[in-house]
Amino acid sequence: MLIKVINPNTTSSMTATIGDCARAVVGPGTVVDAVSPSMGPVSIESHVDEALSVPGILAEIARGEAAGVDGYVIACFGDPGIDAARELASGPVIGIAEAAMHAASFLGRGFSVVTTLARTIGRAQDLADHYGFGRQCLGIHACDLPVLDLETDPDARKIVTEACRIAVETDGSDAVVLGCAGMADLCRHISSEIGVPVVDGVAAGTLFVQS
Numbered sequence: 001m002l003i004k005v006i007n008p009n010t011t012s013s014m015t016a017t018i019g020d021c022a023r024a025v026v027g028p029g030t031v032v033d034a035v036s037p038s039m040g041p042v043s044i045e046s047h048v049d050e051a052l053s054v055p056g057i058l059a060e061i062a063r064g065e066a067a068g069v070d071g072y073v074i075a076c077f078g079d080p081g082i083d084a085a086r087e088l089a090s091g092p093v094i095g096i097a098e099a100a101m102h103a104a105s106f107l108g109r110g111f112s113v114v115t116t117l118a119r120t121i122g123r124a125q126d127l128a129d130h131y132g133f134g135r136q137c138l139g140i141h142a143c144d145l146p147v148l149d150l151e152t153d154p155d156a157r158k159i160v161t162e163a164c165r166i167a168v169e170t171d172g173s174d175a176v177v178l179g180c181a182g183m184a185d186l187c188r189h190i191s192s193e194i195g196v197p198v199v200d201g202v203a204a205g206t207l208f209v210q211s
């Protein structure tokens with residue numbers, strides 16, 4: 001099986017991390033192709049960024065269809081272009097927000113989302129409502145780190161971990177959803193630090209496509 005994981009931002013170091021996290025969960029015989037579009041924003045932190053990322057995503061879906069890809073993960077928490085991508089693709093297209101919220105709903109009565117900047121909270125809330133998780137999504141918290149700082153700030157891991165801890169305490173939630181694909185590699189560490197299941201949508205989405 002061939003799964004194409006599309007990082008809609010054009011930061012290739014983040015795409016490499018996302019690819020590693022997807023490959024870590026697939027079974028033998030499944031190949032993960034992790035890509036970022038050749039055009040689009042370096043990070044996606046607004047509705048404008050999301051809109052600008054869509055043409056590049058659709059180009060990657062079209063390329064994937066020609067290459068015989070079985071299914072796709074859109075690895076950005078705003079799930080940009082998901083409906084258009086599904087029109088182009090013959091197999092499943094899964095957004096990481098949708099995947100993570102589904103996975104978190106299996107872990108308890110309610111989950112918190114920890115995102116990057118406060119400006120992305122509205123989109124995450126809209127998606128929770130749209131996907132039918134409005135009641136289980138108990139809170140959405142920003143850790144105030146811009147997306148690209150996840151890779152460069154030496155305190156990033158600590159900052160996201162503490163935001164997750166506070167989210168669980170504040171919301172009384174049973175799980176945390178990481179609200180950015182750039183946090184994928186922090187998932188295991190945060191879960192062991194705070195003692196609550198933490199869901200990374202890259203892993204969840206990849207596993208949903210594989211099944």
Ligand code: 5HY
Pocket residue numbers: 009042043044045046075076077078115116117120147179180181182
């Ligand atoms: C993401 N932006 O997953 C979103 C997350 C965010 O470039 N990859 C991005 O902060 O909205």
